[in-house]
Amino acid sequence: MGLLLDVEDLRVYFHTRNGVARAVDGVSFGIGAGETLGLVGESGSGKSVTAYALLRLLPMPPGRIESGEARFDGVDLLHCTEAELRRIRGRRIAMVFQDPMTALNPYKTVGDQVAEPLRVHEGCSGAEAWARAAAMMESVGIVNAAERMRSYPHEFSGGMRQRATIAMALVMRPGLLLADEPTTALDTTVQAQLLALIVRIQREQNLSVLLITHNLGVVAGVCDRVLVMYAGRIVESASTEALFERPRHPYTQALMEAVPSVNATREVLYSIPGMPPDPLQLIEGCSFASRCTHVVERCRCQTPALLPVDGSHGRASACLRVQWGEL
Numbered sequence: 001m002g003l004l005l006d007v008e009d010l011r012v013y014f015h016t017r018n019g020v021a022r023a024v025d026g027v028s029f030g031i032g033a034g035e036t037l038g039l040v041g042e043s044g045s046g047k048s049v050t051a052y053a054l055l056r057l058l059p060m061p062p063g064r065i066e067s068g069e070a071r072f073d074g075v076d077l078l079h080c081t082e083a084e085l086r087r088i089r090g091r092r093i094a095m096v097f098q099d100p101m102t103a104l105n106p107y108k109t110v111g112d113q114v115a116e117p118l119r120v121h122e123g124c125s126g127a128e129a130w131a132r133a134a135a136m137m138e139s140v141g142i143v144n145a146a147e148r149m150r151s152y153p154h155e156f157s158g159g160m161r162q163r164a165t166i167a168m169a170l171v172m173r174p175g176l177l178l179a180d181e182p183t184t185a186l187d188t189t190v191q192a193q194l195l196a197l198i199v200r201i202q203r204e205q206n207l208s209v210l211l212i213t214h215n216l217g218v219v220a221g222v223c224d225r226v227l228v229m230y231a232g233r234i235v236e237s238a239s240t241e242a243l244f245e246r247p248r249h250p251y252t253q254a255l256m257e258a259v260p261s262v263n264a265t266r267e268v269l270y271s272i273p274g275m276p277p278d279p280l281q282l283i284e285g286c287s288f289a290s291r292c293t294h295v296v297e298r299c300r301c302q303t304p305a306l307l308p309v310d311g312s313h314g315r316a317s318a319c320l321r322v323q324w325g326e327l
């Protein structure tokens, strides 16, 4: 399968006064054209750092990319020049963040901000950029878009602001959208509308999406495939269908048991007993061992790799007992 993005052995460490935090520790995955890939895991598991690293948006130092490659259409995002990256960032790969206020400039009208990349990067005239921006705003569901473009971000509701940042991200028709918890800050109705919107545009434009979320319900509704992340590593990867049918890692299982409904919140996911390991601590063996109900002695000394299981495509687990056929 031709991959649009192919990430291999990504390691991002933070070199802090208290030691080295292994935020992302050997992550590999690919995204096909038009595919929506979910990245789930508890707070601190390394989801955002993974996405930010791909566009080199991390503070470095203290962050450092220790290893890895991320090939996007023949370019290694992690090692290309700044100039090459600027041609890709915001144009061919766009990002939507959790808090729309951080992405919007409070001193410029929303319309100016959506139109700006068209003027700057595509050399559109002011009028043409404005017209295309208005069309994009319409298509993300902003009612009376032509009028609302003259508003400033603070005049928009939270949901509308996030619609505007989605319009901003998609106006350049990128091939890949990195969406980091784009709906967590919003109420459930708006959340559902925005997800439906992302799915619609994704299909219309054959857009690839990396969707970062705490919410397994969101994954079930939107994603083709899922990566489950724990303590800086991917512990399970599967098609969404297969994952929900039969999780193949005790952590995924625990996540699912901690989710009573499709409207699960951050707090609910926290209810897995125990705490994720301290990223400053170098752990021997499986990082989930201390919280795992299936733990055996070998788990505490042998670090499990993410290996194919069940002989099926794209199904992989980093649990020794699953790999041995015991679970």
Ligand SMILES: Nc1ncnc2c1ncn2[C@@H]1O[C@H](COP(=O)(O)OP(=O)(O)OP(=O)(O)O)[C@@H](O)[C@H]1O
Pocket (backbone or CB within 6 Å): 014, 016, 021, 023, 041, 042, 043, 044, 045, 046, 047, 048, 049, 050, 059, 062, 063, 214, 279
């Ligand atoms: N600038 C930084 N300096 C030091 N450590 C950092 C920095 N940014 C992130 N980290 C650490 O990297 C790890 C992964 O963080 P990350 O933000 O990727 O988690 P996450 O999975 O996105 O969590 P959340 O669901 O809460 O957004 C955490 O342990 C975090 O403390």
Ligand SMILES: [Mg+2]
Pocket (backbone or CB within 6 Å): 047, 048, 049, 180
């Ligand atoms: Mg995050």
